[in-house]
Amino acid sequence: MTEDVVLAGQRFANRVFAAAGCAGTGRELPAQANLAGLGAVITRSITPEARAGLAAPRIAETPSGLINALGLPGPGIEGFLADELPWLVDHGAAVIVSIAAEQAADYARLAQRLRQVEGVIAVEINLSNPVTESGRLPAAMDAGLAGGIVHAVRRNTAAGTPVFAKLSGDTTDIVSVARACVGAGADGVSLINAVRGMGIDAATGKPALGAWTGGLSGPAIKPIALRAVWEVHAALPDLPIIASGGVRTGTDAAEMMMAGASAVSVGTALLSDPTAGIRVREELAGIAARREGGLQGLLGCAHQEVTA
Amino acid sequence: MTEDVVLAGQRFANRVFAAAGCAGTGRELPAQANLAGLGAVITRSITPEARAGLAAPRIAETPSGLINALGLPGPGIEGFLADELPWLVDHGAAVIVSIAAEQAADYARLAQRLRQVEGVIAVEINLSNPVTESGRLPAAMDAGLAGGIVHAVRRNTAAGTPVFAKLSGDTTDIVSVARACVGAGADGVSLINAVRGMGIDAATGKPALGAWTGGLSGPAIKPIALRAVWEVHAALPDLPIIASGGVRTGTDAAEMMMAGASAVSVGTALLSDPTAGIRVREELAGIAARREGGLQGLLGCAHQEVTA
Amino acid sequence: MSQAGQWTATVMARRDTGDYAVVTLSAGTDTSTARPGQFVSVKVAGPDSALLLRRAMWIGEATASGREGGTIEVVADLREPGGAWLAAQPQSARVDVIGPLGRPFSLPRDPTTCLLIGFETATAALVKLAEDLVSRGCRVRFLLLGQNVAYGALTARRFSSEIMDSSGRITSPRDATLSQLDDSVEVVYSAGTTEQLQPVGQILMGKGVAHQAAVETPLVCGSRTCTLCALPVRGRDGVTRMVRACTEGPVFQGDFVRWDDLGTVPGDCLGASEEIR
Amino acid sequence: MSQAGQWTATVMARRDTGDYAVVTLSAGTDTSTARPGQFVSVKVAGPDSALLLRRAMWIGEATASGREGGTIEVVADLREPGGAWLAAQPQSARVDVIGPLGRPFSLPRDPTTCLLIGFETATAALVKLAEDLVSRGCRVRFLLLGQNVAYGALTARRFSSEIMDSSGRITSPRDATLSQLDDSVEVVYSAGTTEQLQPVGQILMGKGVAHQAAVETPLVCGSRTCTLCALPVRGRDGVTRMVRACTEGPVFQGDFVRWDDLGTVPGDCLGASEEIR
């Protein structure tokens, strides 16, 4: 059984990726994490300038989940290109660069800067960052804003480099946002980013995060991610979907594929187990091998059973 | 310390309620559940006609959560008034009747029918039911639709009976929906209903629920509920909020109050432990007793710490 | 334990049979009043667990009194997270249990020949039944279907010499049932999941044999609250209703269950609308 | 165990001290190379658990070899879900551990007098430190703060007669630190949460005493991935950066930590924007 797959014209060695921000920029991971064994490593979201991030605490544990508010800390695009990307490439990772900014023009500039950079096989647009155009609503919450940013990025990205728009599961109508992104030139979508959430520390009576609210990730949100994947695949069956949200095992990955994902990315699970990506990949391959049709046969099969 | 509280002009013996659909109509619970000991019992959503509900399976377990798609089974308003309500009243329950329909006119008729009925101390409007006006989007997802239904219900409800609008945590902007409901006459809001989710059974490759998608409830969604309560309380600090979403302990209830809830309701936890409501009430009272300001002092205190 | 209640059981022992473990729970009170076909609902995890829901378990052997009051045996599926959790509890661990729950099997007034059909763990539901039937002078014949029927087989051997188990010899539950149905059989008792019992229920429908089926369905609250356990059952008035297995079952008269329509809300069901598949 | 790795430890023993339990884990290899101030990251639950994240634990006593290779001791807080889980594991249970992690304390080149300040469970971080200091001819003095310092106190008594513990006699960590700072003390080693160490760090700032602080901060991946453990630290170039405690710490030079600004991203920090509180 072959594990490789072509998404939006780009070949990936397999369908299990590291989700944005959850393999860091890679160099931090112990050798067991074996980045080269993953279909792709999606970087944390790279911003135009270096950012220190938000105030502590930046994280709190919740039942089967995690809320975080990091504020996209990182060295900015130049630091990333000088230092982090070469390391990833040297270590055999297939790199998808995630980008985030506060306005469409800055997204465009990031895309422009990534053009022709050796080793960038795709771009993922993080649309969950608040954008100034909207009075600080994340663009993923608004089809118009999202489409505008996708358009700016697509125009500034080399033709052979696919662009994925990363959407939110807690928007009123994810299908209309996905349609707007596709209309604006997105080659695929990543579903879903962390869900807006909050923690309160009952002992102190204060918000658990320094930034008050944050993103909920982990197994808790898997049902929300499956629903998003299901809805978008039903509406846009040919659109490549990279699914994330609580994937921890090969079974989780298979469920995402059955709902309509072409690939899955592992996020929170990597934080507590750096080898989770490789394990998910192996388990998924095992599940596919025990069924007819292999990995490709899993894709969207839950829809077939239902419409049959 | 007194546990009682006045919300929207109505007195409740305490702040811990049974969430809609999770104490059934009451008669099914073992004696330990002690419905009379809760601040209120919110009935499952009562519909104009009897309904059989959706196809099986109606439920699946998820990490720290539950997805269900029942389809509002029940005897309809007449069956409810004839049979279930009198039993609840006889057993000392303070009854909030939840209503659901497919169009504003039917909501209005339900409200009309409940007018002057002995023992109904408040009405909760379930806005998560798909409505025909919208092409089957739940009204809670749309400020205009939600406001229209609230208006119809409020006009047909007796002046002394408060009306609560139950909203969704996975709408793009819950504050604007809450504002619309208040503008249309809602005396308070219930936050949040189960979040749209899905399960796939990897063994069969089919959706885990007969209805494909369903509502995610339980501790998994507590961070989403806290965020919704926080946002609505920040925008509308005087609005009574009944919070639900993963409340299982007195600490959970205290967190909801700190985020801005005046009362909490216990849902999924009642399914596995019929005495959870009474336990949460006792634990919450204990937490309040150990702090200055008692129960009322908890209300919204996380905002005070932050703005101070 | 004669009335449903919530109690704290103590794990007394565990012994394994294939993919299943037999767990003995002490109840602190007399457990011999539990009736065949009833079940308990077990909280299968602690406060930090991601598993929220209780698991239903058939009551197998039940003794009136042991070292710590009466005991019951349940058979836990080790391949399922809930069963695995229960089986992993060390001796003297405490477990939150609600029960006994549900309507039991009814027993024939006069001595007769009964066929007892059990699938997998559900064979546990037949253990006390066989005992009660034999003590009333009935003759019992067993049909045990599935990979893991060792627990039921043990009882079967105590009460019957007519035992057929499925270790490879049986083509389908339907054929197996037919093969056991001779004229002497007046009552069939069956126990299994709705999927497992469907062919049995279908084949017996209208055959003139009394059929009582103890069904495993998704079952969450166990107390008529959540309606999650509902299945379509025809009433004596001919009207089909979505009926809660946890309280109006788990034992149903086989001829009233809409076997062909399991998993659906039939269009002629009370309160069904056309939109529902 | 000298290089960070992921390994399966076996629970060897547990003994309780107040609200804490000392858990002995066997590593299967030589553990004596773990350096003072390092920690391990422990997976505190199984697959059905609602707790997702690892917990960091200071390495206390570490032996080169025991029955099953070397062992380490960790002190688990029983009041926290993670610590309670670890302590509840029965003997010979297997636990997933990553470590040893982090930059250790540096030791003074020449014999000198050192003040070791430990809070609560973090006193465990001082155990191997005291041993190493004394073996280099240093004099060690202890200040143990908090309700549950019994584990640290045991070591303290082995290596020092100058022990002050907080059982009621101390008004504040600040005053206690001051009271112990006479001219003989050249190096202060401290261990505790950032909140606990803040007054100690503040009072020592610019006092001319070397201060090495081992800080507990929220720490998730332990491997420089998540940036969740970052705190503001001034570099030798005078520039403040948000620095990861898990890899550039947990031991920091006290004078470089921005004690007054913990929990914030200071405005003059590299990459800070004005919008950040």
Ligand SMILES: Cc1cc2nc3c(=O)[nH]c(=O)nc-3n(C[C@H](O)[C@H](O)[C@H](O)COP(=O)(O)OP(=O)(O)OC[C@H]3O[C@@H](n4cnc5c(N)ncnc54)[C@H](O)[C@@H]3O)c2cc1C
């Ligand atoms: C009356 C009755 C008696 C039972 N007796 C036994 C027994 O003796 N031994 C045994 O091992 N199992 C028994 N079961 C099944 C058992 O309760 C578990 O559902 C089953 O073991 C699967 O466990 P799980 O941990 O995978 O839970 P899941 O199947 O994932 O179920 C999680 C929750 O959803 C409910 N649920 C969802 N789908 C189903 C379904 N198809 N069937 C039942 N519940 C579902 C469960 O009750 C539970 O609350 C019985 C079920 C019923 C209804």
Ligand SMILES: Cc1cc2nc3c(=O)[nH]c(=O)nc-3n(C[C@H](O)[C@H](O)[C@H](O)COP(=O)(O)OP(=O)(O)OC[C@H]3O[C@@H](n4cnc5c(N)ncnc54)[C@H](O)[C@@H]3O)c2cc1C
């Ligand atoms: C270097 C280091 C060494 C430690 N050594 C010990 C020890 O020896 N004994 C001991 O009992 N505890 C120790 N801790 C703290 C321990 O890791 C747990 O965070 C603490 O016991 C609280 O546990 P909890 O189960 O309530 O988890 P929570 O505090 O709820 O934390 C859940 C997760 O978030 C992280 N987290 C969130 N907030 C914090 C915070 N303020 N501090 C630390 N982590 C946080 C945790 O690491 C964990 O991954 C240490 C922490 C660090 C950073």
Ligand SMILES: Cc1cc2nc3c(=O)[nH]c(=O)nc-3n(C[C@H](O)[C@H](O)[C@H](O)COP(=O)(O)O)c2cc1C
């Ligand atoms: C610590 C952490 C950092 C993250 N950083 C980013 C990021 O920089 N950009 C982004 O698009 N998503 C980021 N995410 C979201 C993940 O990529 C992923 O989409 C989400 O967490 C859901 O998947 P999971 O449940 O597997 O974690 C981050 C998530 C976590 C937990």
Ligand SMILES: Cc1cc2nc3c(=O)[nH]c(=O)nc-3n(C[C@H](O)[C@H](O)[C@H](O)COP(=O)(O)O)c2cc1C
């Ligand atoms: C089995 C079940 C039935 C429910 N029925 C209703 C209902 O009839 N009307 C309604 O508004 N909400 C209903 N809910 C939603 C709950 O009232 C509650 O708002 C939601 O589950 C979140 O709270 P929880 O996490 O405590 O369950 C139901 C939830 C469950 C789990």
Ligand code: FES
């Ligand atoms: S299991 Fe809840 S009503 Fe039957």
Ligand code: FES
């Ligand atoms: S704990 Fe993740 S970077 Fe330090």
